[in-house]
Amino acid sequence: MSQNAGVTGVAGAAPDGEPRQDGAPDGVDTARVVYGCMALGGSWGPDPYRPADVDQAEAVIEAALESGISVFDHADIYSRGKAEAVFGEVLSRTPGLRERVTLQTKCGIRLADGDRPGRYDLRAATIRQRVEESLGRLRTDVIDVLLLHRPDPLADAEEVAGALTSLRRQGLVRGFGVSNMSAAQIAALQAHLDFPLVVNQLEMSLDRRDWVEDGVLVNTAAAAGNGFPTGTLEYCRAHDVRLQAWGALAQGRFTGRQETEEQHATARLVRALAEAKGTTPETVVLWWLQRHPARIAPVVGTGRPERIRACRDAARREPDLSHDEWYDLWLTARGAPLP
Structure with missing residues (x-):
């Protein structure tokens, strides 16, 4: 540079430096x-x-x-x-x-x-x-x-x-x-604004899965211990609040350092999918988030340029994961069957 x-x-x-009327800056x-x-x-x-x-x-x-x-x-x-x-x-x-x-x-x-x-x-x-x-x-x-x-x-x-x-x-x-922030907190602030809130950034990854578990633990005893604010994903989708996922690479737990049996098994599956699809393990981990219909934008926080480049396909390509492959990753990381 x-x-x-x-x-x-x-x-x-926008022209003359004015904000776009919908409140959503280009790019985000x-x-x-x-x-x-x-x-x-x-x-x-x-x-x-x-x-x-x-x-x-x-x-x-x-x-x-x-x-x-x-x-x-x-x-x-x-x-x-x-x-x-x-x-x-x-x-x-x-x-x-x-x-x-x-x-x-x-x-x-x-x-x-x-x-x-x-x-x-x-x-x-x-x-x-x-x-x-x-x-x-x-x-x-x-x-x-x-x-x-x-x-x-x-x-x-x-x-x-x-x-x-x-x-x-x-x-x-x-x-x-x-x-x-939860859906209720966003709604409470939005009630006093004449323009839309456009982003909610949450910790979401293949390792931090409470956001997706929330949608399937309804009417189960495990729901009380899940912790994710129920209805937040649905609120954001219904009101065009773009979800951004911090911690998206899960601190390398599926692409470099594994600590549990489930992480080792998931890392093996991630590597196999990456090889089959001609991409990197980092991209597969991000694709898992992007494949969800909530239009999740992963936030990549590594300070290493080579690891940023390993995410290139997630930034440039549609997520290449089938329905079954997405579930295979989820259930392997989960380490237990669905309710």
Whole structure:
């Protein structure tokens, strides 16, 4: 990438910089795979980022774009802001790059500070402050999508909605969504908004399967212990809230490191399917999510460019899993028959 100064435009912006009327920024709704930037920026300590951290961010961005991934997911807390900062440095020195990417970031978590423990904070003033800080670190004029990172029990839905509406009217944020929230929590916030929430990001993978188990454990004793908020998938599908799956590669439990008998068996099946279909094990693991009719967009969070490239077919091809193959993966990972 060039070392020259770049620009701070927005990918897919509507004429005159106005948000699209449906509230869904271009790129987010159509993305097959999202890159999660949590691994960027170096350590989570107070030390500044290094030139090597900027080089890593540049290599990661290149690998993602080469693989067909153009939505980049941040959070203000990732590496204590340094993930956004190194990404912003790459943007600033690479002409035209901002127009090729969709920037998504999150706010709402406050890390531990001295003797004060970590907590959640969705007060209006805090949301605005965090957005302004993210804009500065990312060196851009607008965030394409802002997600509320975690539910804050003290948040007032009307106050939060007012803050989001103000940011949208000022052109600082184009679209909004949530992360780790249930259908009821989304509906409570949506009731105070004149534009739709467009994303809900949840932990979902072949290893973290409570989201799919929720749909089949109805009227069984096991349902009470499942934990996933019932009806959330159905709500998101009915209201066009795009589901994004963080932790989608399951920390390599089916593509590199296995810990249980079920994981070993599933990894063998993943490898066999990858070989038969001429792709990579990483792609098969992501295809399992994408094959679900909820249109799940996996978030890939590895900091290794070669592993990003191993996800290329998930970003560029329709999921090549039959009905039976999808169930084979699920039941092998589940390690028990369905009810």
